[in-house]
Amino acid sequence: MLKKDLRTHFLELRANTPASTLTKASLDISENVLKLPLWDLATFHIFLHSIEKKELDTRLIIDNLREKNKNILVPRMSPNQELQHIQLTEDTILEVNRWGIPEPVNGDTISPDAIDVVFTPLLAFDRQGYRVGYGKGYYDRFFAQCRKDCIKIGLSQFEAVDEITDKDKHDIPLNYCVTPLRIYEF
Numbered sequence: 001m002l003k004k005d006l007r008t009h010f011l012e013l014r015a016n017t018p019a020s021t022l023t024k025a026s027l028d029i030s031e032n033v034l035k036l037p038l039w040d041l042a043t044f045h046i047f048l049h050s051i052e053k054k055e056l057d058t059r060l061i062i063d064n065l066r067e068k069n070k071n072i073l074v075p076r077m078s079p080n081q082e083l084q085h086i087q088l089t090e091d092t093i094l095e096v097n098r099w100g101i102p103e104p105v106n107g108d109t110i111s112p113d114a115i116d117v118v119f120t121p122l123l124a125f126d127r128q129g130y131r132v133g134y135g136k137g138y139y140d141r142f143f144a145q146c147r148k149d150c151i152k153i154g155l156s157q158f159e160a161v162d163e164i165t166d167k168d169k170h171d172i173p174l175n176y177c178v179t180p181l182r183i184y185e186f
């Protein structure tokens with residue numbers, strides 16, 4: 001299947017998801033995330049979900065990371081289509097940007113080298129761990145800057161599709177994808 005068709009299909013499925021289904025999916029995913037073999041690692045990067053875009057709610061995962069005293073980083077979009085990685089603390093002020101995504105307005109910027117785990121947003125993923133996002137390549141550019149041993153984890157409300165057929169040289173596969181029903185390891 002082509003990325004553009006997967007985007008259209010899963011954006012529509014997402015738009016038609018009842019709030020209660022999304023809440024339950026977010027809870028089940030947060031419980032599955034706790035089963036991943038990650039908890040000796042220190043520095044975790046996680047996206048702040050957009051309510052407007054009906055993304056999975058990442059607050060429960062963030063609460064678990066806080067409870068485990070992990071170093072938590074969140075993305076901020078910069079004008080050159082790169083992400084900055086900002087430390088999330090009790091003093092972080094968040095504002096919703098023009099795309100409906102909350103972002104920190106203050107805080108220290110951290111280098112991608114320091115990141116052990118990235119929880120990644122997506123619209124669809126396939127059985128080999130390739131993903132499709134909103135189509136601006138933010139996460140592919142980010143993954144290219146991470147250490148080789150950085151663990152990349154997709155969070156998905158929906159199960160894997162068979163195959164994304166139009167992968168390109170920039171696409172870097174995930175190590176895991178967590179859904180409400182299961183954990184895929186690639």
Ligand SMILES: Nc1nc2c(c(=O)[nH]1)N(C=O)[C@@H](CNc1ccc(C(=O)N[C@@H](CCC(=O)O)C(=O)O)cc1)CN2
Nearest residue numbers: 047048049050055075099101121133134135136138139
């Ligand atoms: N919560 C969350 N944060 C995230 C992502 C994400 O998927 N979810 N991203 C994952 O990469 C990055 C942001 N990606 C984005 C990609 C495209 C557009 C954008 O331009 N949207 C337009 C429609 C497309 C267009 O105009 O071409 C819009 O919403 O109007 C916005 C954000 C970084 N932070």
Ligand SMILES: Nc1ncnc2c1ncn2[C@@H]1O[C@H](COP(=O)(O)OP(=O)(O)OP(=O)(O)O)[C@@H](O)[C@H]1O
Nearest residue numbers: 131132133134135136137138139140141144168170
């Ligand atoms: N490392 C990179 N360097 C330069 N261009 C890149 C890189 N990674 C991706 N791109 C370009 O970005 C564009 C969008 O890529 P793609 O369709 O894979 O986005 P996506 O993964 O769906 O979006 P996102 O990562 O924002 O969720 C493509 O034209 C791709 O070639």
